[in-house]
Amino acid sequence: MDRLNIAAPQAFLIEPLVRAALAEDLGRAGDLTTDTIVPKDARVRGLLNARKAGVVAGLGVATIAFRLLDPDAQIEVACADGTTVGANRPIATVSGRARALLTAERVALNFLCHLSGVATATREIVDAVAGYPARIACTRKTTPGLRALEKYAVRLGGGVNHRFGLDDGVLLKDNHIVVAGGIRAAIEKAKASLGHMVKVEVEVDHIDQLGAALAAGADAILLDNMTPAQMREAVAIVDGGAIVEASGRITAETAAEIAATGVDVISCGWITHSAPILDIGLDFEPI
């Protein structure tokens, strides 16, 4: 896959997030330290270095942060978004007004380290299932406000995106099925009410629910917390009649065993909600 062709969220949609993050850090009085100490006309070059190995994600966001404070800041990228960078290796260089770059530093890094952490966690589990057809998908368990960015980081890490929200697909869970009066009724009701571009996935806990789901024309079936053996049996029963997704606290350690069952998609919450940051530093030198 041509990693560089992965589309980042539109800049005009991300900029408000970066403005808000800068406003959150600058408060009313701004950067007391820098404004007091650093002359207005001083210039500086900063080197973004990975302190550990990982997948870079968020350089565009960091650039927006620097440019909101210095519209003429220059960024030279050594490792573009989606690249795996080694420990203690340079990622990019940013040059511009010293006050602006020192003031924007923390916000730029907070985005960059978090998103690279998500991409790195994704890459780890994607690599774990290499050789199997299963794809790694993220969930809606994302950080409030950062969903589009985190889902972009997942793509950079080699994963695919599940639903972006409650509005771009149907996922029938226990509660819905009970209310609707069974799997078949639930699927049919959804298909009758919604437009022809909406897919319907149904969550099943037991193998014996698969028949109803397939008969009603489910587009996808989510196997919830099943054992690998059960998953294998489910895959055989479905037999290509629907997409099969495995779910339930799957990690890099357990993913290969799951992938070996033949499921099409493995969804993981932790790559967005619990991935540690990728430690990236910004080292300055005057110019």
Add this chain to the structure above:
Amino acid sequence: MDRLNIAAPQAFLIEPLVRAALAEDLGRAGDLTTDTIVPKDARVRGLLNARKAGVVAGLGVATIAFRLLDPDAQIEVACADGTTVGANRPIATVSGRARALLTAERVALNFLCHLSGVATATREIVDAVAGYPARIACTRKTTPGLRALEKYAVRLGGGVNHRFGLDDGVLLKDNHIVVAGGIRAAIEKAKASLGHMVKVEVEVDHIDQLGAALAAGADAILLDNMTPAQMREAVAIVDGGAIVEASGRITAETAAEIAATGVDVISCGWITHSAPILDIGLDFEPI
């Protein structure tokens, strides 16, 4: 300390974040699944359960989420914010319109699990230094948009807050000191320019910088990446003349050794930027 007296961020300031998170999840079309399947007048009770032990944080935020969709939703809290809850123990019950609660579920949990994760990580390291006078402080390495909430979660976990941003204190680092022409000049310049309510902290890498910092009247001194032995020496030299803060990738494993050196404050980035979520579930039953 009376944990329950810790003030949560004002609801009117948090509500826009929750609205944005709900809008992020609902998109334009809303909850296709629930709106299609669940009758408008159905009611439900949901039980928030901790799947693992930890410190609860964010019940007020979750409540805002439920009430934005059902203003009459009722919340009964068993374990208030700041409480340590055991694994598989109930935290709270929420009752109201079924559509509203099912639709708000994920957003409410995304806030609650993340903030409880931060509080739990903080508590872990706070407990590790129990018996020492050192306090655990968070940093500005927070998730963009969530700083006030994450700093609140840190307080719930028993920690204290360092600066909320660049504008409520001076922290002189390498770059500033070089530009200013030395520690003394930097501190004096800051004190001369800024109001009398602003404290000045200076980061030192070497023991022999302490003298200049003390002489110039630094309010606090940050020991950056020093060994415990160096910290102990620094504490002795400072001898109460300034607050001493230890910093540099300190974890629950290493904190006690650091605390034993006599430093006043130990600051940790990971409790906000890399804490895994506390897994909390929401189980529904019709009413």
Add this chain to the structure above:
Amino acid sequence: MDRLNIAAPQAFLIEPLVRAALAEDLGRAGDLTTDTIVPKDARVRGLLNARKAGVVAGLGVATIAFRLLDPDAQIEVACADGTTVGANRPIATVSGRARALLTAERVALNFLCHLSGVATATREIVDAVAGYPARIACTRKTTPGLRALEKYAVRLGGGVNHRFGLDDGVLLKDNHIVVAGGIRAAIEKAKASLGHMVKVEVEVDHIDQLGAALAAGADAILLDNMTPAQMREAVAIVDGGAIVEASGRITAETAAEIAATGVDVISCGWITHSAPILDIGLDFEPI
């Protein structure tokens, strides 16, 4: 279909639109006429009357407008959203403070008349294809800012929604197909890159493109500006292997002939972009 079970957009997402519309009408100085003439404590009852027959849509939005100016305004609904009301028949009664209701009147009506116009236009074309399985779908040709509301009005009129935006489904058109190097390549590229919940529709101009679309697994096929005869042929060729959608300036006059070809979906732009309002008046009497 139980029309009353159609979910309206969440009130907390619609309220900002209504606030903006009221601000647009009130400007800085407010309602000069009413504020000058009408006593603060006067109360009034207003009757919403249909001046022509049509389908009601937007009573919830109108209610938000009245309540933003008088939180205690009372609305009694005779013809709920989705109901077909006769000419010169009452729709609802609103009671409250005279200043508030007189000031909110135009904004409430601007929403209500426009949305009812969309619902009425939809109903007209839906009725025209009654007896055929084809469903009437709206497009993305909507009024900027009002998409969710207009798509709701379409549902109230008996139609279904096509994509809500560029992000909840793939629609491959001429330009995309040329760039990708053919229909097959385009579909495969989309399926490989995107998550398993995204459907792929492809627009075809010629009958002989159908084979490639089917072979590549298109979920839906849009027949662009074909004659009824061509559509009939296309339906026969597809033979249930994909959803078939007809498109191209279809109106209430031509819809039945199109529906008779056996297509699954007929999409119409004019029901959202060119529907005339349904004329609804608000007649006041003091109380």
Add this chain to the structure above:
Amino acid sequence: MDRLNIAAPQAFLIEPLVRAALAEDLGRAGDLTTDTIVPKDARVRGLLNARKAGVVAGLGVATIAFRLLDPDAQIEVACADGTTVGANRPIATVSGRARALLTAERVALNFLCHLSGVATATREIVDAVAGYPARIACTRKTTPGLRALEKYAVRLGGGVNHRFGLDDGVLLKDNHIVVAGGIRAAIEKAKASLGHMVKVEVEVDHIDQLGAALAAGADAILLDNMTPAQMREAVAIVDGGAIVEASGRITAETAAEIAATGVDVISCGWITHSAPILDIGLDFEPI
């Protein structure tokens, strides 16, 4: 009249509307189709063509849409805002990055087609009264959120604007007159309370109300739903003592007869609330 001297709404006030419309169309995930298929560096030229004859309005708004996604997009305008364009004639050419222009297309057209529809409808009725002194005015029956743009389109179509809102003029209607205790009392109360730059118009249903309106110094008189004969009589009575406005479901068919009565202003709601779009297409070719 020099049509080109008509001032468009300030760009900085319109841009937020265009951002909101693009956000409404792109959602969280952006243009799945284009982002997946079209290479990042592809460039394209698009031709805006009128599919029917009409008056162009909104090229500036469309330009903002394209430039929000490609700041370097170039627009060459053949038929500027206010020009009458023939069917199947080119309006403008836009060149730039293919992804940006394909993604912005629908939003740009939604604004352009709607506003050109309003301008075209206005021009139709303006032409119908050519030769009479009467001017065609729009009302406050506008699409929520688009009032300034629609009123601009009306000016481009040769019409003039009535009040922009409730705050830039007084219009005394039935309800106000009853509450105030008569036409004279209402006008006097308004004149006494409000600043000297506010005009007062009064709506009259009967010829015999004209005397009181004139005596009290009404700046303008609105004849509500009168017959042409009544209007003619009213014009004679007023005899230049106030502006005379005719109102009440006036269309291009009936306008000339109304204009012939000698009224100064004819106000029409349908040119803003029910004008069908002007069909304009955007045809792309690679560059």
Add this chain to the structure above:
Amino acid sequence: MDRLNIAAPQAFLIEPLVRAALAEDLGRAGDLTTDTIVPKDARVRGLLNARKAGVVAGLGVATIAFRLLDPDAQIEVACADGTTVGANRPIATVSGRARALLTAERVALNFLCHLSGVATATREIVDAVAGYPARIACTRKTTPGLRALEKYAVRLGGGVNHRFGLDDGVLLKDNHIVVAGGIRAAIEKAKASLGHMVKVEVEVDHIDQLGAALAAGADAILLDNMTPAQMREAVAIVDGGAIVEASGRITAETAAEIAATGVDVISCGWITHSAPILDIGLDFEPI
């Protein structure tokens, strides 16, 4: 005049200003002092006292501030907006949660003292011209963001409002007249282009410009920096043919002499841009 019938700006339009002001004062961390010291359940009663005599303005705004932090706060008003209160006299009592009222105190007072200052300054100059028909009008020289509130305060002080902005009336000044090619051309151009509800005022520096202004049908004439003798002459020449407004650094000391010239309106910038606050205190007692 019934002062109590003066309409305040709509609460839903003012609330965002109050939220912003509270956010400006609370920052990210909130009220450190109150949150640390005052128990959550403490309640308090606060007495708003005028420290000097003046006209009260802004109680509704202050109430919004208190209620954003304590929705159940109770306000009992002794001196409503528009009332002249004596020095050291009570204005209102507010009761509610202690934390909320202490935290909102400064923001509530900042609005209340400023607006009451504007009303008091207005009243002073209005009283100075008592007995003359001249009305006192404010200008567009207002505090950015507070125009609607300041213009409301002017009304409470007995003044009237001139234009609310550049869009609700024409005021032709030197630059416009030169560009248009004279007063007559300027007025005629404005009348031809704009709707019939827009008044046209023209600023004249010399008596000999009056003829052209009157001939072209100016609705109002602004005498710029003329002497009282010149004003008297101008009033005689205009002779009721247009509203006559006097302008130019007029204060309470000079207003009576100006009013005696017979002008209709005296406009003053300083009542909005330079009025000192009315000193109002808030004294608390526990309840």
Add this chain to the structure above:
Amino acid sequence: MDRLNIAAPQAFLIEPLVRAALAEDLGRAGDLTTDTIVPKDARVRGLLNARKAGVVAGLGVATIAFRLLDPDAQIEVACADGTTVGANRPIATVSGRARALLTAERVALNFLCHLSGVATATREIVDAVAGYPARIACTRKTTPGLRALEKYAVRLGGGVNHRFGLDDGVLLKDNHIVVAGGIRAAIEKAKASLGHMVKVEVEVDHIDQLGAALAAGADAILLDNMTPAQMREAVAIVDGGAIVEASGRITAETAAEIAATGVDVISCGWITHSAPILDIGLDFEPI
């Protein structure tokens, strides 16, 4: 002090205020006068002149206003922010499109005159205490929405900033002390709860409270409404053990006597809440 090194609030944070102020002045219809009279391509040069002597503040804000309407407007500054300008002396020249500059004029001046008024008032009182070590500090009695700008103007006038809000320092007043059970308990509670970068100031009314404040380690002591003799005694008692601040309706007339008592800080509310504007005009000439 190098006045030019005082940092202005970040432009990206101020721009929204300027946009809002322009929107407040332009309303929906924009500048009716200029748009009607001035040709689109006319250009103009404007000279900002001080009508009275004072300290300039806000040129950056004014520049934002001009550039929002004409991005290519050029500003040449003769007297930068912080400079004392003489009466009838030029401050800056602005050149650009005539429509843009005429339309932005009032908003630019409203900011510039108000902020220069604050800076001028500050300078007046700063000059009054020249020769004494006391610094002049502003308070939280600022205009809602303009705090960061007014505090910047205070710095330009030679003053320093007290707290920017409730969140960047503790100020214990009567009510807090009573609730906490005394000065000592209040200070200790604050120090125990809050981070190490927060200073604690305590307000004392009586000399005999100083002992408790010093013993508990107050960082600063505010002497509320004391006589100069009491202040002198307080300064002697404190003897360098804490910052001493004088407060209470101090003006340029009384400041020197206060400064002579040896206090470190004199805080003044009126320099932000009641400073009259500095009268600055903008005179245009065609180019």
